[in-house]
Each structure stands twice: as structure tokens, then as C-alpha cells.
Amino acid sequence: MKRDHRDITGATDYSSGSGSRADSSSIGNSIKAKLWEEDRDAGGMDELLAVLGYRVRSSDMADVAQKLEMLEMVMGTAQEDGISHLSSDTVHYNPSDLSGWVQSMLTELNGPPTPNLDPVLADSDFNSSNPQHRQRNQSRVFHDDSEYDLRAIPGVAAYPPPKSDPDSDSTRKRVKTSMSSSGPDGDGSGSSFSSPQENGIPGTVTESSTRPVVLVDSQETGVQLVHTLMACAEAVQQDNLKLADALVKHVGLLAASQTGAMRKVATYFAEALARRIYRIFPQDSLDPSYTDILQMHFYETCPYLKFAHFTANQAILEAFATASRVHVIDFGLKQGMQWPALMQALALRPGGPPAFRLTGIGPPQLDNTDALQQVGWKLAQLADTIGIEFEFRGFVANSLADLEAEMLEIRPPEVEVLAVNSVFELHRLLARPGGFEKVISSIKAMKPKILTVVEQEANHNGPVFLDRFTEALHYYSSLFDSLEGSGVAPPSQDLAMSELYLGRQICNVVACEGMDRVERHEPLTQWRSRMETAGFSAVHLGSNAYKQASMLLALFAGGNGYRVDEYNGCLMLGWHTRPLIATSAWRLATTESG
């Protein structure tokens, strides 16, 4: 951190001309001598900088850091001769007193600082109405366009209302972010507002995250980030694309100053919004094997998929009971990761394993390889190893609605017990009107003993875009938080791929519409009513499933954050207080039990 300070000061020194540098070094030498004579703790001056010849109080360090960053931002965004007056006209007094010097530099560039104005944002990007800037002939990045009415951003994000000090401060204090911001808790937020920071700029905090004072700004930016995202979504909702465009860029700027989960979520949402604005829609029909790979990494880094598989398997196992021939239809086979565990449990069943038949359904592959057959072959190898009679059939289908029950060669229930399994597949059917109904009726025609459904617990299918956006923002923030908290640091590729997997979902939820928007997640209550309308009744997942799920979660590094909850016989896995996925099991309401 201190190294960064030195680098920044070095950079600004060079850019502001040679005059001040010569001054500082000569002054610096004499001061340096003085400091070495004095005691170590010479009036609270930072020692490392003192060696270089700069006097900065340790207590002022964060403040100075911020100001230097502001200075750098302003200088970075100024064009051509914008700052040449710094080298020729300005007089620099005592540059070794970094705090005072930086303050005077900023004053030179910005004019007298006004309370609650974000000078960096207002000056370098959105020079709307500050007359002093025009006087100083500073180049503006944006031309004053009244359409960029940033008053749209609620709160004090970019264009703070000209209120008095205490009002805005209290507004900021009261604003609570419902997303957990990345990094340490901003518990010092309340008290730090009293610090005399006239230029309340959110600074980059990556290097200073251990200092409580700077934390405030990180959360401050976090709040602004959320507000800006919401404002952008609202602009998109109202079809005000110019404003949305400006806001999206602003989001990018704010997101860069965040760290961790917040940054990633904001980046993905910003990208999705940009795609929606510019109408560059992502191709959802990309290589399915690529999606599979991403999902594999997601499988490894966090327990969601494992939870889904284990709980569904437990329900299927209990439904199979003592049957001698069993058949499972998997609506999304992918890499078949769910089935080894089921096969192992069947193999060790008291009374011996049944004959196991698996029908896997998957999308067509772009390079015409038969991915389904490869998975089937692997599973067959496993079955052979553990001694189960195994049969596999793969079906390629663009959509589940294309399937008919007759195609699947269902054998009568007296001969073979059937289970249908769907993990994160049913919500895609909602994109096509009538798709879900068709599939449900096919399932009913198959007469399964049990239907296991795992879905995301979120409401991303509302009619209003803004509502969907808000819901998605909260949902994926929790999800990214849990990824962050899982402590999987070394295999960063896994983490990155998992995030990319989620990022694509985000893109689909936000940027796509109509048939392309396949990530139509709905909460369990809605699924329940759909299933019950269709003639299914719920099967309670037993305590075995709950036990297994709890143990599984305890194994994960972030085990304290994950929570398993039982809700009317269904199991929900969540991160802290937010449920994220739900497993439920269904049987035909009219069948007799047995």
C-alpha cells in the first residue's frame, strides 16, 4: 500500500513539471536529515514516506491517498493543455507536506470545493453546470447535453441535489444496501461521516481495505453502484436509451472501484444492460459442450448442484424401494454427474441392485459428436465396475416439448418403475407458450412413480422488466457472495468458470426477450401451483435427504453460510437468509401408493 503511494506521488510529480520536483528534493533532503535526528515516532509522521522526504501524518494517510487518487483521476481525464497551468502558473509551496500540497493542487484544478459535490465525477465526466470550470478552460469529456439528466439517479450518486451538508449526510446514512458489499463490513460507516472530508469521493480501496476510514467509501460506492444500476434499469424500462447508455458507462466506472463479488456482479449486470441497450443479443445457442464445461466447474466450486443431485437421488431411491427393474429419464443429462451416486446406492441396496435403465436427453451438439453416447458409455463402465445391470439410451432434442412419451419406450409400471428427473430444465419451457403444459402432459402419459424437480428459487419471470432486474440483482449477488465465501482460492480457474456460467444466466435474464429468454426462474410456490394444477401431488423429501444435504454442506468451506431449510416437504438450499435453489418431488395424484 505504501508503495502505491510512492508510485502515485512519483507520477504526479513528473506530470506537474520539473519545477516542483527540484523543490521537493532539496527541501526533502533537509527534512530528511531532521527526521532522522528526531525520534522514530516524530509527531506521528509516516516513516517510510519520511525516508523519501515527504511528511505525512500516519493519521492522514488515507485522506492523502484519496486526494492523490482524485488528482490522478482528474489529470488522467483532462485533455491536452488542461493541466499545463499546473507546471507554468501555479506556485507550489512545501511539496513535502503531501497533504497540503495535494490539497492545493486539487484546489487549482477544481476551484474551491463545494460540500457534497463529487468533484471527480462532476468535473471530469459530467461537467454540467459548474461555471468555474468553464472559466478555467478545462476540457470536458461530455458535452453538456440536457438529455444526460443525471438527476434521474436517486440519492446522491452522480448529481447530488444542492442540499445542505447534514441533509445529504443523513440521507447517505439512512441508505441501506440490501446487497452485501464486498470486503469487510462497513461498520464504521456511521461514525466516519463526521470526518472532515469535503471531497467525499469514493476512492479505490483495494490497497487500503484494512483501514476503517476508507471502508466507508467502498460501501458508499457500493450503494451508488446499486442505485445507478437500478436507475439504468428504470431508464431501459422507460425506453429512455440515451440516459440508460450514460448510466451504464457510469456503472462501469463505479464497478471498477469495487472489489470481490460486488464488482463481478455489477460488471455482469452492466454488460447485460449494455447488450439490451445496444441490442447486441448474446447467442444462447452456443456450443452446448462449452456450457457443460462451465457447469462442471460450477459443480466443483459450490454445493448447489451437488445438493440438487443428492436430494433428488434420495427421493428417487426411496421411490424405487424394492423394485427389481428401474428406469430413470433425465431431462438434462449433461455430463451425467448425478447418476454415479444413485448407481452406487442402488448397488449397495439391501437385497441387491435392480436392473438400471437410463434415458438421457440433451441438446444437439454443434460438431455432431454424440455427447450423450459418450456419457452413456462412461456410465456403463461404472455400472460394470460396481456390478449393476445397465442400459442407456440417449435422445437429442432441441426442446423438451419436442418429445413424446411413445418415443421413450416406457415399459408398463408392473415391469419397470419409472422416475423422471429435471434439474434446472423446466423453467426453460416457459419461454414457449404451451411448452410446459405439453411436457407435463407427456410426463403424465409416462406414468412415473416420482418426478423430481430442482429449480432456482427466484422470480425472474415477472412481466415487468424492472422487477425482474431487481430480483435478479439480489439473487445473483447472493450467489456470487457464496462463491466468494467458499474459500476456493487456488483453483481460480474453477471460480472464474463458475462465475462465467452464472454470468451467462445473468445476460439471458436481463438482455434477452421472448423465446430467447430461457432463464425464466420461478419460485417454488409458483411451481407448486403449476404442478398441482397439472394433477401432481407433492412427495415429502424425508429426513434422510435432509441429513445428507446438511452433511454435504458442512463439508464445504463456506459451510457456515449455507443453509438447508425444509418447506412443506421440499428442501431449499440458501446462502444465509436467502434461499437459492429448491428441490421438490411429485407423484401423480391419481395413482395408488405403492
Next chain:
Amino acid sequence: MVQYHHRGCHRQGNHETVGENKEKRPKFFINDHVDILIEILKRLDCRSLCVAASVCRLWCTIARNDSLWENLCFRHVSPPPTSVRSVVLALGGYKRLYMGCVRPVRSRLGRARRASWARDEVQLSLSLFCVDYYERLGGSNSNGRVVGESSPSSLMFLCKPVNV
């Protein structure tokens, strides 16, 4: 004791100092009684067993025997059905099961464990073990474009140090 007597008989033509050696010679040498050795090693915990494996070649061979590890896996659990053994051996053996799954599972669940969950722990370990075997089966096709990278392992989350 029979051995000793035999040696006594064969020593008739030996040096006189043999008589003195008779008293200095240990009466009981564990390596001569492999069955007792196995019984003892069977009751050790994992760490002691690994230490024992570095004592001498005989101990090393015995410690590598899968049945010892089977005992470790099912230590606090009522004896499992015999079908388990064939499955586990086919999937890679008890030592692998213990080191890869049972041990991390038990240590992770640590304080949260209850005695009644011992059986479930083993079952969970077996499931994870099976999934791992399945992944290791994977040919190059399953990794698609990820060339040169180590294939994803579903047990990796067990290997990572835990921030408890």
C-alpha cells in the same frame, strides 16, 4: 515355544557362547507372529497406521493391506453388508476411500458430528468416492476444449484447506 526348543536342539554342535546367547535372546519377537501383529495394527488410527508403515518392510506390507483400512472406514459403524466390499474394491480400494473421502469428511464434520451420523458419513463418503471414480474414467472428450488443464475433480473441495 516350539521354535525355541528346536533351536535348542540344533545348537548342540555350536559354540559355547550360545548358552549365554540363550538368555540374552528376546523371548518374543513380534515379527514372528504376523497374526498378532495384524490384530494390533487393525486397531490403530490412521496416523499411527501410516507411521507403522515406515517401521520395516513387513509392517509396510501389512499396513498396505486393504482390510486394515476397511476396519478404519467402518470403525464406529455396525458391520456393513458384504456387497460393499466388492463395490469398494472395484472403485479403488479401502485405503483410497479412507484417505480420499472418509478422513476429510470426518475431519470436516468435526465438532458438528453426532454418533448416529457415523453411518451416514460413510454413505456420503461412498457416494463421493463413486463420483470421483466416474470422473477419473473420463476420457479427453469430456473435457472438450480444456486442453492441458488438469481435469476437474469433484473431490477437490475436500482437499482444500478449510477456513473454519
